Amino acid sequence: MRRRKKEKKRQTHRKRYMANGGYGIYFLWADGSTTRICGPVGERTSSYDSGLRAVTECLRVMIEKQLEGAELLGVVIFTDCRLADYLQ
Known part of the structure; x- marks a missing residue:
């Protein structure tokens, strides 16, 4: 039983x-x-990475225009993604 709890805990992190x-x-x-x-952001990426790239590209294009x-x-x-929490 203990082993399963540890495995589940590791998986969530x-x-x-x-x-x-x-x-x-x-x-x-x-x-x-x-x-x-x-x-593209990458072959193996997270939602956070994609959100961050979208925001930085958005700002770059806005400044350019x-x-x-x-x-x-x-x-x-x-x-x-939770990136929005840090932008407010």
Whole structure:
């Protein structure tokens, strides 16, 4: 019985990975134009890694577009990982 409890405990602390994880971003700009960006994160990655990549790419593109003169009305970021807790 003790052995099973230890095994279960170890399993809950393992990092869960997904195969071929990626991210996707959709922008709607003030002039009505849209931009879609997606990309791979890695062959073996976590939801946290994918969420972090999505947020950093989102910020990079927003800064780039603003430097080009695009008007930004607001930002809404959706993610399915606990990364959002640290961004608030």
